[in-house]
Amino acid sequence: METHYENLISKSCKNIPPSFIREILAVAEQPGMISFAGGLPNPTYFPVEQMKIAFAEMMNSGGKEILQYAGSQGYLPLREWICARYNTRYGMNIRPENILITNGSQQALDMLGKLFINPGDPLLMEKPSYLGAIQAFSAYSPQFRQVQLNRDGIDLNQLEDEILRNGARILYSIPNFQNPSGISYSAEIRRDLAVLLDWYEMMLIEDDPYNEIRFEGDFLPPVYTHNPERTIWCGSFSKMISPGIRAGWICAPTGLIPHLLRIKQASDLHTNNVVQQLIFRFLTDHDPDEHLRKVRGVYKAQKDFMIAAIKRHFPEEISYTNPEGGMFIWATLPGHVNTNTIVDEAIEKKVVFVPGRSFYTSNTGHNNMRLNYSNAPEEMIEEGIKRLGAILKKHCALAPTSVSI
């Protein structure tokens, strides 16, 4: 007897879209493949030796305690480190009681979906937005409403229209080097958004995983600094240290912490204790800023190199963003060009990117592509962009009507 599982699967589970990036992981790892698809940090700068020393030292000083169950909120010294770093940088007033350590930002999004979303609730996000957030929130079956993202941040007029139309109370946004667009909010948009939150009694989920990898311009304060009672600020060690360790944090108003603690208990009791203590020891025994200076320098060089390669090889009618940090360039092709089909051709030519479609909750984005520059050396960037350029030139040259099947 064959077992049919479809009628046992929950409606919410069925809502979770697959991740293009995870689906093509095997493709991206093929020998000779040049991948601009993943959002992978450059492993050259992972602190392997420092981690080895930190692990041995922490196991010597308290190994048994480290291997035992731990508190759900996270390792206190690590929470104190986070407060000290960002209170100094931004003049914030975060206390360790406001911080909860998560398994990377992705778990923060899942937990916040659980915290806020009833099935059918409207949920606002940028258009386009991070596909991992679309996945995480989909599990709670919201009604997604995407709001136009301009060059200086979310379109506040359209945001207000959507709020008034849908009564939405939750906005998810990535104000620094947004994924996928690379766009950053201006200081003015940040301040104005903070005011809107009060006006409409809303909460902002401010996802800030790329905060530490700004390689141009000044650090702009998170929206959280302007309205800490209406913002949940999510940070990550993935880009600061390493993503394989799966560690990030939620910084939330005091009134939400008991709810988040219950959610964390229900989700997985607590974040891996070994890794929390490992991170703390690495951050205190070494200078993370020296490490970050290196990473930023390399990312800036690779971004500049990719932009130059795009100028050399892409057809003129393609526009693209020029981010001040983060890991992604977002390219916009003529409306008749479809990156869903182009990606298959690209894979045949041993180069892969993420088609724009993945970053929209409605059936759009077919003429966009996300290009990651952090995980490929310059000669690979040059060769990959050249190959892509050849394919794009062919498609852009086709008359719109000839492909509108």
Next chain:
Amino acid sequence: METHYENLISKSCKNIPPSFIREILAVAEQPGMISFAGGLPNPTYFPVEQMKIAFAEMMNSGGKEILQYAGSQGYLPLREWICARYNTRYGMNIRPENILITNGSQQALDMLGKLFINPGDPLLMEKPSYLGAIQAFSAYSPQFRQVQLNRDGIDLNQLEDEILRNGARILYSIPNFQNPSGISYSAEIRRDLAVLLDWYEMMLIEDDPYNEIRFEGDFLPPVYTHNPERTIWCGSFSKMISPGIRAGWICAPTGLIPHLLRIKQASDLHTNNVVQQLIFRFLTDHDPDEHLRKVRGVYKAQKDFMIAAIKRHFPEEISYTNPEGGMFIWATLPGHVNTNTIVDEAIEKKVVFVPGRSFYTSNTGHNNMRLNYSNAPEEMIEEGIKRLGAILKKHCALAPTSVSI
């Protein structure tokens, strides 16, 4: 303006009950407190030195890859290790494709809640059942239906009655050394339950975190072995190695794996890669069975010691289970005695346990208590049980009417 968050919190989040154990963590850690409350493994046997060696070796051989993002299903060699171990022990036929590595069993339960539960769906579990499971599933708002647990396992007649009455399709159970009761299913109940699953086209979530710490009797095959198409078998490294590392696994039929992968991606992308590789190296470079023999010997000695202490100090009218493995003894007091109030008195006398109430989804279990024996040395067990005995004698001696307020 004070911010009111209550009307922003989702209904499902509000359903998640707090964990008594997590709430009293601070109490349990007070100096001089004897705790029978947590389900904490004995840290004496955590393999601290072996972990140090394993970490250094793995970072030397592939540190950069270990610190990068990894696949959502988990580290393949670790999944192969799980298959080899249990295929040999139970004559199973698990393949690595059926295994997904999770952040401990708790995350497995959260993921399975997401996979199966629509709000209002009936969900069957034992009466009493694991409070962490009640927490995890509550986030998906099922209608809980608890089924009597007898000395040899779940009451199959009552189970069928509940299925017929509610049309439930999902049963959560812990057939080995159940938490909180310490009860194990007989071989017969396991086989009969496997047949019922087909008959009623149901799925069993078989939670088996204590599998490796059987200290008496023979290993009985999981229900999974009798019906792998209708069972999801959840295992854990928490009791085998260490709980602070947060690692476990789901073993599921092939047809459910793509759904579970999407859920894992949405939840936190993948389980910490450092820890997965650390576990694998520890398990292959050292003999886990030598380690487990030690742990089992100690747990059996502590269980025997606690049973003897209970015989010496508890009033005669209290009955209790005598588990063949796991970490818990379940005591049943006369019906008029209320462990919710007794626990406060006990804490004053510097001894703490978990009142039965936490393990029920309805307002019952007031005359039960869960006692953990794995994390206290013999002199603490003797002293703690003696203190508890004195309190219990006083309460048992009171006439029922005098406390039925």
